[in-house]
Amino acid sequence: MTDSILKIEDLCKDRGQTRVLHDVSLTVSPGERVALLGHNGAGKSTLIKAVLGLIPIEGGHISVAGHKPGSGAARAATAFLPEALSFHPALTGREQLALFASLSGEKADVPALLDRVGLGDALDRRIGTYSKGMRQRLGLAQVLLGRPQVALLDEPTSGLDPISRQDLYAIIDELAAGGCAVLIASHALTEVEARTDRIAIMSKGHLVANDTLEGLSAQAGLKTRLRIRASQDADAIAAQIGGARINGASVELMCAPNEKMTELRRIAAMGDAVADVDITPPRLEDLYRHYAQEELK
Amino acid sequence: MTRFLAIARAEMRILQRNLWLLMATIIMVLFALALTFAGSAPTGSLGVDMLTVSVASMTTLSVYLAPLLALMISFDAVAGETDRGSLGLLLSYPAGRGEILLGKFVAHLAALAFAMLIGFGSAGAVAAWFGGAGAESLMALGRLIVTSIILGGVFLTLGYLVSSLANSATAAAGMSAGLWLIFVVLYDLGLLGAVVVDESGVFTRQVFPWLMVANPADAFRLWNIGASDSVALTSGMAGAASALPVWAAPLSLLVWPFLGFGAARFAFRRVEP
Numbered sequence: 323m324t325d326s327i328l329k330i331e332d333l334c335k336d337r338g339q340t341r342v343l344h345d346v347s348l349t350v351s352p353g354e355r356v357a358l359l360g361h362n363g364a365g366k367s368t369l370i371k372a373v374l375g376l377i378p379i380e381g382g383h384i385s386v387a388g389h390k391p392g393s394g395a396a397r398a399a400t401a402f403l404p405e406a407l408s409f410h411p412a413l414t415g416r417e418q419l420a421l422f423a424s425l426s427g428e429k430a431d432v433p434a435l436l437d438r439v440g441l442g443d444a445l446d447r448r449i450g451t452y453s454k455g456m457r458q459r460l461g462l463a464q465v466l467l468g469r470p471q472v473a474l475l476d477e478p479t480s481g482l483d484p485i486s487r488q489d490l491y492a493i494i495d496e497l498a499a500g501g502c503a504v505l506i507a508s509h510a511l512t513e514v515e516a517r518t519d520r521i522a523i524m525s526k527g528h529l530v531a532n533d534t535l536e537g538l539s540a541q542a543g544l545k546t547r548l549r550i551r552a553s554q555d556a557d558a559i560a561a562q563i564g565g566a567r568i569n570g571a572s573v574e575l576m577c578a579p580n581e582k583m584t585e586l587r588r589i590a591a592m593g594d595a596v597a598d599v600d601i602t603p604p605r606l607e608d609l610y611r612h613y614a615q616e617e618l619k
Numbered sequence: 620m621t622r623f624l625a626i627a628r629a630e631m632r633i634l635q636r637n638l639w640l641l642m643a644t645i646i647m648v649l650f651a652l653a654l655t656f657a658g659s660a661p662t663g664s665l666g667v668d669m670l671t672v673s674v675a676s677m678t679t680l681s682v683y684l685a686p687l688l689a690l691m692i693s694f695d696a697v698a699g700e701t702d703r704g705s706l707g708l709l710l711s712y713p714a715g716r717g718e719i720l721l722g723k724f725v726a727h728l729a730a731l732a733f734a735m736l737i738g739f740g741s742a743g744a745v746a747a748w749f750g751g752a753g754a755e756s757l758m759a760l761g762r763l764i765v766t767s768i769i770l771g772g773v774f775l776t777l778g779y780l781v782s783s784l785a786n787s788a789t790a791a792a793g794m795s796a797g798l799w800l801i802f803v804v805l806y807d808l809g810l811l812g813a814v815v816v817d818e819s820g821v822f823t824r825q826v827f828p829w830l831m832v833a834n835p836a837d838a839f840r841l842w843n844i845g846a847s848d849s850v851a852l853t854s855g856m857a858g859a860a861s862a863l864p865v866w867a868a869p870l871s872l873l874v875w876p877f878l879g880f881g882a883a884r885f886a887f888r889r890v891e892p
Contacts, residue, residue: 374711377891394713402711406704412636413629424625425712448636464708 327352327387327399327503328373328472334381335368335527342368345382346529348522350503352471355494357514358507359610360524366507367405369524370474373505374402387471398426401470405477405507407461411450415441415460418449419467428468439463440489454481462493473497473504479513491517515606523613531613535606542612544604545576550589553597563588571597579603622714626722627729634692634730643688643730647738654680655742669750670743674759677739678843681767682836686774686803688734690795692727693778696720697887698791707892716887724775724880731771739764763843769872770839774799776879783886806834828862838871 326349335343343365350356360366371377373384375392389396409418416432423430436445439459444452452460458481465473475494479487487510494517498504508514514521521538523531531538550573552559560567563585565575577585582601589596634640654676655669700706709719743760746752752760778795785791810831817823831837845861845868 371707371892374707376707376710394715397711397713400711402708404704404707407708408703408705410629410633410703410705412633417629417632421625421629422712425622425709425714427622427713461708 325351328505329385330369330373330382331384332382333369333372333379333384335365335372335377336380337368341380342527343372343379344527346524346527347382348529348532350472350505352501352503353498354520355498355504355506355518356520356522357518358505358522358524359509359511359514359614360507361614364524364614365527366524367476370402370476370505370507373472373474374400398468399471401465401467401473401502403461403465403473403475403478405480407457409449409457409460412448414446414448415452415463416445418460419463422464423467426468430467435463435466436460438466439493440486455483455486458482458490459486462490466493466497469500470497470502473502475504475506477508478506479508479510487513511606511610521606521609523610525614530616531609535609538609538613539579539604542604542609543578544608544612546579546582546604547602548575548577548582548585548589549573549600549602550575550596551598551600553595555595559592559595562592621718623718623722623725626714626719627725630723630726631729634726639692640730640733643692643734644737646688647684647734648741650680650684651677651738651742652745655746668752668756670746670752670756670760673742673746673750674756674763674843677742678763678840681735681739681763681770682840683803685731685735685767685771685839686799686836689727689731689771689774690778690799692730693723693775694782694791694795695788696723696727696779697782697890698785698788699782701890701892702788704892706890710892717884720779720880720884720887723779724772727775728768728772731775732768735764735767735771739767759843759846762846766839766842766872769876770835773835773872773875773879774802776876776883777802779883780879780886783883783890802834803836807831807837824862829867832863832867832871835872835875838868838875842868842872 328350330346330348333343333346334341346365346369358366358369368377372379373386373391375390375396384391386396387399389399413421415436419430419432419435423432433442433445436442439462441456441459441463444456449457449460458478462478465475478490482490491513494504494506506514506518515535520534521531522529533541548565549568550559550563550565552571552573556567556571556573559565560573563573563575565573568574575585586599589599655673657676697706700709710716739760743752747757777798781794781798782791785794810827814823814827832841841863845863845865
């Protein structure tokens with residue numbers, strides 16, 4: 323990817339004697355949405371801070387829109403939504419956003435921006451009276467300031483209700499459609515599964531996976547789960563097709579994606595003995611567990 | 620609008636809303652008025668007007684109060700943002716760390732200046748009204764107000780320094796209290812002890828005045844006392860002031876804010892949000 327706007331190459335970072343990032347390389351192209359997954363302490367936030375130039379790095383190279391992280395040009399090109407978001411409680415939403423606009427040197431339509439994130443009514447209320455979700459929305463409004471080229475979102479959906487989460491991803495899609503490279507660090511696997519283009523998984527400071535969901539599935543070779551509900555005798559079905567009894571009436575069978583149809587034909591051939599079949603392909607949660615634990619072994 | 624002014628404007632709003640500005644002004648007015656009335660007794664015996672006595676008393680007050688108010692406002696400046704978690708976001712904007720610090724300094728200094736002006740000004744007006752004021756005593760009042768603001772500025776920067784060095788706002792508060800105690804109380808006690816032990820030797824005559832003027836709080840005192848004979852008369856500190864060249868105290872007090880700001884800027888550079 324030569325047109326990457328965010329380039330991280332062989333990034334190393336130490337905290338005291340411990341190395342917390344090991345040769346992490348990751349790129350994000352304009353308009354691409356990349357999910358950055360990992361346990362607590364896997365190094366996601368540290369990676370983001372390094373990209374922002376907030377912490378010194380011990381090795382490797384980072385380029386943000388062609389600039390050094392932390393330089394004025396890099397900061398002007400970057401939008402950031404921190405994990406533990408907080409503002410001074412004495413300022414109003416309008417004042418806080420106007421401050422950020424002045425700092426970024428943008429002439430921003432502050433009321434329109436706040437309206438965009440659903441804070442139009444709370445414009446002149448102090449942030450101290452905002453709920454956590456409203457503060458998160460205010461944080462999102464400042465991300466939209468000044469058409470960023472790179473957006474770094476650290477746990478953007480934490481504390482948001484389901485509707486707000488959907489709004490948030492709609493805004494992220496909008497950003498990406500405008501050519502912004504979006505990196506989303508998250509724990510919410512099911513959300514990012516559907517709303518991102520690529521998935522990077524970190525474990526103990528290493529980048530252990532970096533591909534599309536399909537690519538990751540193929541590499542991991544995870545099996546599809548077939549759950550067969552018996553109409554009468556589950557033991558008989560288990561004996562016949564070789565699955566495992568999981569409760570009184572059901573049998574579970576794992577098969578590779580390319581064997582799925584063969585298995586289904588065998589099950590269908592059993593006629594009335596089978597009451598129902600559920601098919602569950604591997605989800606991001608399974609993939610995540612696979613990649614994150616592979617590294618631990 | 621330049622970036623530091625945007626920060627200064629937001630900080631000023633915060634000082635108004637959290638009532639710091641109001642409280643600081645009330646404290647200054649109450650203390651200054653109390654000292655003016657309580658200190659008006661020796662007017663007749665010394666042959667000076669009431670405002671002169673009032674300025675001498677208020678100088679003593681300001682040595683304690685200006686650093687205290689300044690540290691109270693500034694200890695939170697960096698550590699508080701780190702604690703709240705708002706520093707990382709602020710630093711992700713194109714404003715440099717120096718600009719952030721400068722913006723806060725401008726707002727905090729303006730707030731201190733307001734409190735000093737109203738506090739000392741109202742006490743001065745009362746003293747002039749009841750006991751009369753000459754051109755010299757009005758000058759002394761003006762000097763007191765200006766130097767108090769500079770002294771406050773010194774301790775604002777020292778507050779930013781400990782705020783950048785501390786791990787939390789609580790630690791910064793404790794360090795500020797220690798800083799106040801050292802500069803305003805312990806330093807003088809130490810010097811006094813050394814003078815007593817020295818028994819008017821070389822130290823007392825040559826070294827002591829310079830060590831004294833190196834401390835911004837003492838430089839403030841010496842400047843106010845050295846510049847006005849009648850204030851010196853009423854405060855009984857003429858001895859130390861006369862041992863130094865006239866420029867020593869003003870130079871010390873004017874250099875300190877730059878030293879403090881430089882040190883705070885350096886410490887702030889190393890803060891990781």
